[in-house]
Amino acid sequence: MAKIRVLVPELAEVARTELNEDAANRDALIVAFRTWINEQSYLEARTDDQFLVAFLRVCLWDLEMAKKRIVFFYNYKSKERGLLKSRLVDDKLLELARSGIFATLPNPIGPAGPRIHYTRMGHIETSKHSVTDIFRFHAFRSEIEINTDDNWNISGVVEIMDFTKIPYSLLLQFDASMFRRMNAFLEHGIPTNLVATHIVNASRETQFVLTVIRNVMKQKELLHIHPNVESLAKTIGKEYLPVELGGNNGSLNDAISRYETQLNSFASYFSEDERYGVDEKLREASEKEQRNTSLVSGVTGEDGSFRKMNFD
Template sequence: MAKLRELAPELADVARSELNEDAASRDAIIVAFRTWINEQNYLEARTDDQFLVAFLRFCLWDLEEAKKRIVFFYNYKSKERGLLKSRSVDDKLLELARSGIFATLPNPIGPGGPRIHYTRMGHIETSKHSVTDIFRFHAFRSEIEINTDDNWNIAGVVEIIDFTKIPYSLLLQFDPSLFKRMNAFLEHGIPTNLVATHIVNASRETQFVLTIIRNVMKQKELLHIHPNVESLQKAIGKEYLPVELGGDNGSLNDAMSRYEAQFNSFASYFIDDERFGVDEKLRAANEKEQQRNAQLVSGVTGEEGSFRKLNFD
């Protein structure tokens, strides 16, 4: 039997109704996923039940999709050393944890609802924190959430971003290619869904720019722009906001303390993480071998594509 955290009844209902989770087949799919990973000589990955189920849940228990996502996840971490730097919990990460920029609020939006992240852009000191530092923090926090937060994995996440006193020098660090590289990990690697992004306290000029951005987005409904806190309270529910915004959902100072404790408790996890990844040379060799096998099968049977039906991956 798979070793998984017990879900709150409301969250278990979401897993069944929206993610296709079936208790009767769950364990067998997890075993099949682990077996496939162990058979790939180019892939070194974590294979404990709780880690694997995060990818399966995100992929609606489609095993083939989960395989693709976990390969991307580890391939990205192997290739993007420049963005992720070392995988150890260092002083820079702990400094960001204590900075007050980020908060994960203690209560999700209802027992079966999404987790809430809160970001205060005005707390970013560009003399200390670069865009890549902030991305790295997000990547480390996400991996902790893979292992600890079922609401985040099953119901998704709501991002609240406070634009009060956003440093203009931070905006100057963004460029399209960098954004594309960072967004790839969030979109194709991390196993959670972004439910909504709420922007609050943006200047008129920033609101104008954000409105233009929303108009060209594929999923316009994900971006909400609020001129003030009162508008945000109506959209989210006052009780789900931190006390600093007139809510009842914990304080931002407490969130800082929780982050530092979490990062320190996962220090050995991230040191161990250095050994996981994708060997692209072995992967390329495997793909060539598969193509040769496909050609042989096609030549014998006269049926092109029968290699895919044999599922040798």
């Protein structure tokens, strides 16, 4: 029997009705996924049940889709060293955890609803934090959520970005190419779905950045812009906002403390993560071999003998 967390009934129903999760074949698919990973000479990946089920769920239990996603996930982390840098929990990461920029609110939008991330862009100090630093923190947080957060995995995530006093120098760091590279990991790598991005308190000066973001998003309807907190509260429900914004969903300071605790508790996990990835040369060799096998199988029978061919 698979060693995965038991879901609350409401979330289990979402997994069943929307993600095609079936207890009857769940364990067999996890085993098949693990077996396939172990057979790939070019891929070194985690294979514990909880990790694998996250990829299967976001791929609607389509094994072929899950294979592609986990390869993309590890290939990205192997190739994008410039964006992700070291996988170790270092002082820069802990500094960002303490900065007050990020918060994961304790209650999702209902028992079976998406997780809520809250980001205070105005807390970013561009003398200390770059866009790539912010992305790296997001990537680390996502990997923790793969292992700990079923709502995030099954029902997705709602991103709230408060643009109050956002540094103009930070906006200048954004460009379409960088955003596409970052967005690729969030869209095709990590096993969750973005439900919506809500931007609140955006000034006119930020409009060009929002235009860049909207232009590279496949689902432009996911981006919502609110002139104030009242508009945001009407959309997602005031009770789901942090207490600092008049809601009942925990305090931002508590969320900050949780990040530091989580990062430290996952320090050995991330240290071990250095050995996982994709060997591109071995992958190319493997794909070449598969293509050759496909060509041969097109003219041979299952037992390896040539099929009888009619040339008339």
